[in-house]
Amino acid sequence: MEKFPEINWSEVARDSIKRKITQLNFLKGFNIDSDITPEDALKLGKEISEHLIKRYKSEQK
Template sequence: MELYPEINWSVVARKAFIRKIKILREMDKILAKSELTEDDALELGSKVSKKVAKRLESV
């Protein structure tokens, strides 16, 4: 930060926080409509991991 004293770092941080909050709010909207449970997501993730591992073994 000392390398660029002309930059107002509090403004940069504030904009980054606002951007992240907007993304999180959009994710909340999408997830609120989702019927996928946490267990379903874990099972799906496990299946994907196994298939990726199998694919990488054959390379």
């Protein structure tokens, strides 16, 4: 932070906090009507990650 004194770090922090609150509110609302279990969500996330890894590896060849 000391390397960039021209940056208004309070504003950066404030914007970051606002963005995080917006994300959390979205997730809270999204989760209310969801039938998916936390275990299902983790499994789905792993499957998506594996798919993306394969896709990015194939694109790099």
